[in-house]
Structures are given as C-alpha cells and as structure tokens.
Amino acid sequence: MIVSICSSRKSFLAILLLTLALAVAGCGGDEEDESSSRATPDSTPTADTTQTEPEPEAETETTDPDPETETLPDDGDGTGSPESGTGGAGDEEPAQTLALFTGENGAITPRVVRVPAFISVRVELRSGDGAEYTLTFGDRRIEVTDGLSSVSTTFEGLRPGAKLLGTATGASQNVRIEATAEPGP
Numbered sequence: 001m002i003v004s005i006c007s008s009r010k011s012f013l014a015i016l017l018l019t020l021a022l023a024v025a026g027c028g029g030d031e032e033d034e035s036s037s038r039a040t041p042d043s044t045p046t047a048d049t050t051q052t053e054p055e056p057e058a059e060t061e062t063t064d065p066d067p068e069t070e071t072l073p074d075d076g077d078g079t080g081s082p083e084s085g086t087g088g089a090g091d092e093e094p095a096q097t098l099a100l101f102t103g104e105n106g107a108i109t110p111r112v113v114r115v116p117a118f119i120s121v122r123v124e125l126r127s128g129d130g131a132e133y134t135l136t137f138g139d140r141r142i143e144v145t146d147g148l149s150s151v152s153t154t155f156e157g158l159r160p161g162a163k164l165l166g167t168a169t170g171a172s173q174n175v176r177i178e179a180t181a182e183p184g185p
Helices: 002-026
Strands: 096-104 107-109 112-116 120-127 133-137 140-144 150-155 163-169 175-181
Touching: 096 112, 120 133, 120 140, 120 163, 140 150
Parallel strands: 096 120, 112 175
Antiparallel strands: 096 107, 120 150, 133 140, 133 163, 163 175
C-alpha cells in the first residue's frame, strides 16, 4: 500500500510538472517569429529611379453617405461654415425652459415657477380634472376648454429678477413666473 501511494504521488507530480511546463511554453506566443518578420534582400521591392510619370492614385470605392450625417456646402472660403448649411443661420431652435401649471379642483398649481434668466419660457396649462381653466399674462391668454387637456405659449426670456404675473380665471389664485433660478440641466 505504501508503494502505491508513493507511485500515485509521483504520477501526480509528473502531471503537475507537465501542465506547468505547457503553460510556461504557451506564454509569450503573441510575438512573430523574428526570421519571418525580417525582410530578405530578395523580397524587398526595388525603386525605379527613371520613372517620370507619377503612379496613378488607387481608386477608392464610393458609398452612399450616411443619412445621419450631412455634408455642409462650401461657402466660398473653403471652410464649409455650418451657418451656410441646413440648420445654420437662423435655423436654430432657441433654448427653452418649461413653466408647467396644472388646474385641478378649482386651483392652479404651483403658484410660483422659477426659471433661468434670458432663456425663453414655454408656459403650459393643463387641466387635471377636465374643467376649464384660463391664465392671462398681459395680452396673452391660454385657456384649457372642453376636449383639450393642455395649451401652451412661449415668452421671451426674462431679465434676472423679472416676473410674469398670470391672472387665473376658473381658479382661486393667480400664478407667478420668476427669473430667479440658475440655468442647468
């Protein structure tokens, strides 16, 4: 029995050493063989120094442009200015912030909405209970009536500290939009 334990330990050690040797031999196999990576004198191309005509450029395959990208037309100065293409020079949509008011149970909430200065304000009025609500800001009136769930209008940006006062009809209190918030996400 002692002999069989010793021989099984020797077999185990032999298998372990063989596995270890194979693992070490497999390391570093990513490099190319030095003899195959070196160019032999017979395989290096020779340059023809008497050639006077330039080599023709390789033909490139043209593909349809990506529909998500757009090539801007050249505006004459060679820069391809973005203002001359689609989406440039007045085609931009200005930054905008939302002031959302909800009419429900005879009240419009919130009473005060704070917005960043100088950014246009989209004022939206929603009816949460299906009743009619109206907000009047100076000469602009937004009204939620039968069949509409919300209406909106846009005001130019306010100076810092400026306010828009909204008079409520169909609700118990008025609302206010103040330019006191910091811009950000």
